[in-house]
Amino acid sequence: MSAIPDRTSGAVRLWLAVVAALVIAMVAVGGATRLTGSGLSITEWRPVTGAIPPLSDADWAAEFAKYRDTPQYNILNQGMGLSAFKVLYGWEWGHRFLGRLLGLVFFLPLIVFWWKGMIRRRLGWGLLGLGLLGGLQGAIGWIMVASGLQPGMTAVAPLKLALHLTTASLILALLVWLAAGERPSVLAPAPSRLRITALILPPLVLAQIFLGGLVAGSHAGLVYNTWPDMDGVMIPAAEHLFAVTPWIENFVDNHLLVQFDHRVVAYLLLTLALLHAADAVSSARGTGTARRALAVAGLVLSQAGLGIATLLLAVPLWAALAHQVLAMIVLTAATLHARLSQGIGSGAATRAAPSQSYAGLATRGA
Structure with a gap:
C-alpha cells in the first residue's frame, strides 16, 4: 500500500462523503419527483443544453406544448395550466440538475486528486468503476422516463423505476465502502461470524430497496393497507399471488405479490439485523462492532x-x-458497518489472528 499522508486521505474521504450526501439528496428529490407525478414533464434527454431551464415565455410555451403531446397529459392532466406545469417541470429539472452537479462534484476532484497522486491505485480503479456506473445510471434514468412516454402510459415502468433506484443505491453503498476503506488508522477485524453476517446485511438492504421500487412503481402501497395481515390473511393463497399469466409477471404486475415480497424481505432483514446485534453485544461487548x-x-x-x-x-x-430517505440511511449504516467489520489497514488482515488483534484494539474503538 502506498504511503499517503493522513491529511490527504482525510480530504479524499471528505470528498467521497460529499458525493454520497449528494446521492442521498438526489434520491430524495427523485422520490418527490415521482410522488408529485413530475417525472414525465421533460420529454427530451439533453445532457448538456438541458441544464438551462426555460427562460422566456416562448421557451415555456414550447416545453408545455411537448408535454401536452404525452399520454400522461391527455389521460391524467387534461386542461392543466402553464403555472401547474411549471411546478412539475421544476421538480424534474431539479432532479436532473442534481445529477449533473453530482457528475461534476465527482469527476472534477477525481481528476485533481489523481493528478496530485492523492489516490491509491486500488481506490482509483474503484472510483473509475463508479464513474462508469454513474454514466449507466443516467442512461437507465432516461430509459425509465422514455417508458412512461409510450402510448397509453401515464407513469414510468415499475421495473425500470426499481432498477434506477437500486443502481443509485448501489452507487451510494460503493461510495461508503470506498470511503470507509480510506480510514488512516489500523482497525482489527471483528470475529469471523460477525464479519460474515455484517457482509450479508448491505445486499439484503439493496434487495429490499429494489422491492420497494417495485411497490412504488406499481402503486402497490395503495392497496392492502392493513398490517400484519393483508386484508384479513397473513399469507395470501397461491392462486392469488400468481394470478397473472405468465407467472413471472406476477413479481412486477401483481400488486398482491409485489407487496407481499416487500413485507417478507423486510421481516427477514429485521430478523437478521436484530440477531446480528444480539450476537455482537454478546461476543464483542463494548466494541465499535457492537x-x-x-x-x-x-x-x-x-x-x-x-x-x-x-x-x-x-x-x-x-x-x-x-x-x-431512511432506506438510504439504513444502507449507509449497514455498508459502513460491514466495511469496518472487515478490518482496516495492513495489520488488520495479515498480522495476528482476528481474535487476538481484536481484543488488543477493542479499547481503541474496534
Whole structure:
C-alpha cells in the first residue's frame, strides 16, 4: 500500500462523503419527483443544453406544448395550466440538475486528486468503476422516463423505476465502502461470524430497496393497507399471488405479490439485523462492532415501523419520502458497518489472528 499522508486521505474521504450526501439528496428529490407525478414533464434527454431551464415565455410555451403531446397529459392532466406545469417541470429539472452537479462534484476532484497522486491505485480503479456506473445510471434514468412516454402510459415502468433506484443505491453503498476503506488508522477485524453476517446485511438492504421500487412503481402501497395481515390473511393463497399469466409477471404486475415480497424481505432483514446485534453485544461487548450493529438494528427497526405507518396511512407524501430517505440511511449504516467489520489497514488482515488483534484494539474503538 502506498504511503499517503493522513491529511490527504482525510480530504479524499471528505470528498467521497460529499458525493454520497449528494446521492442521498438526489434520491430524495427523485422520490418527490415521482410522488408529485413530475417525472414525465421533460420529454427530451439533453445532457448538456438541458441544464438551462426555460427562460422566456416562448421557451415555456414550447416545453408545455411537448408535454401536452404525452399520454400522461391527455389521460391524467387534461386542461392543466402553464403555472401547474411549471411546478412539475421544476421538480424534474431539479432532479436532473442534481445529477449533473453530482457528475461534476465527482469527476472534477477525481481528476485533481489523481493528478496530485492523492489516490491509491486500488481506490482509483474503484472510483473509475463508479464513474462508469454513474454514466449507466443516467442512461437507465432516461430509459425509465422514455417508458412512461409510450402510448397509453401515464407513469414510468415499475421495473425500470426499481432498477434506477437500486443502481443509485448501489452507487451510494460503493461510495461508503470506498470511503470507509480510506480510514488512516489500523482497525482489527471483528470475529469471523460477525464479519460474515455484517457482509450479508448491505445486499439484503439493496434487495429490499429494489422491492420497494417495485411497490412504488406499481402503486402497490395503495392497496392492502392493513398490517400484519393483508386484508384479513397473513399469507395470501397461491392462486392469488400468481394470478397473472405468465407467472413471472406476477413479481412486477401483481400488486398482491409485489407487496407481499416487500413485507417478507423486510421481516427477514429485521430478523437478521436484530440477531446480528444480539450476537455482537454478546461476543464483542463494548466494541465499535457492537455499537455499530446496535445502530444498524435500530435503524432497520425504525424503517420497518415507518414502512408500516406509510402503508396504514395509504402512502402520504411525507411518509413515502421519509421512508425512501431512511432506506438510504439504513444502507449507509449497514455498508459502513460491514466495511469496518472487515478490518482496516495492513495489520488488520495479515498480522495476528482476528481474535487476538481484536481484543488488543477493542479499547481503541474496534
